Amino acid sequence: CIVVILLSCTSNPFFSDEEISRKEISGYVTLSDNSSPDSVYVWFEGFNLWTYTNDSGYFSITFSSPESQGLGRGFSGELNIYFYLANYRLDTAIVVFSNGRLSNDQKDINKDGELIKAKELQELLNIETFITPSEVSAGQRYQLKVIVKLKTFRENVIVESFRELYEWPLTGFFRTGLIFESVDKPILNTRFIDSPECFLFPEVLSKEMEQQWVYDFTIDSTEFLPGKYSVFPYLIITQRNMPTQLLKSIGDSTMLDFGLEYLKLPMKRTEGLFEVLATVK
Structure with missing residues (x-):
C-alpha cells in the first residue's frame, strides 16, 4: 500500500514571501x-x-x-x-x-x-498659559499680562522664542510672540502678537526646573472679532535626530515661522482662554 503523509505548517500572511500588496x-x-x-x-x-x-x-x-x-x-x-x-x-x-x-x-x-x-x-517641556484679564469688551484698549509656566524633566531642553531689547538707556529684554487662536475660525480670526524688532533667541532650560515667563503688552480689542481665543506662546523646541522630511510632511517650509502654518505643529500644552465680548460691559 501507499502511505501518503500530509505535512502542514501555519502560514503567516503578514511576513509572507510574496511581494507586498497592502x-x-x-x-x-x-x-x-x-x-x-x-x-x-x-x-x-x-x-x-x-x-x-x-x-x-x-x-x-x-x-x-x-x-x-x-x-x-x-x-x-x-x-x-x-x-x-x-x-x-x-x-x-x-x-x-x-x-x-x-x-x-x-x-x-x-x-x-x-x-x-x-x-x-517622554515629556520634555510642560507648558501652561494664563492671561489677565481673560475677558474684554470690543472697541477698547487693554493692558494684558500673560504668564507662561514652563517645567522641564529628565534633560535640558533648548527652546527658541521671541524677545526684543529695551531701547537705550534701558537694558535687558522683554518677551513677545504670542498667538491668539480663534476657537471658532482659526484661519480667519487668529492673531499673532509680536514686536517690530523682535528676534528669535535660543536658551537652555535646565533639567528638573520650573520658571515663569511674563508677557506685558497692550491690545486694541477692535483688532479682534468677538469670540473666544486660545492663547499660547510661540516656542520652537529642539529635538535630536529630527528628520527634515518629517516636518515637511506636516506643513510647508514656513511651518516653524510665526504664522498660520505653525498651528499645524503637534504639541500638548495648557492654553489660556481669552474672550472678546461683542458689547461694552
Missing part, C-alpha cells in the same frame, strides 16, 4: 505624564505616510511595496515609524525589509503587524 501596521502610543494620547503625529519614513493617534492612542498605517515608493524592487533595510509631539521626546519603531518583502526578523512589530509594546513618549 499591509497594515498598528499599535498604541501613551504619554509619560498620563495626559490624553490623542493627536500624536505618526510618520512612516520612506513611504511618507502619516496619521494621528485617536483618543485612546491607537494608530494604523496601511502601505504597499517599497518598489511602489521608489525604494527599489529588492529593497533591504530598516525604515522607521516616527511618533512626534513637539514638546515630547521623539520616538521610533523599526520595520525591517528584506529583498522587497517584510522580514521575518522584526524588532518592534509582531506577526500581526502590531507594535510589540506601546510607545511611551
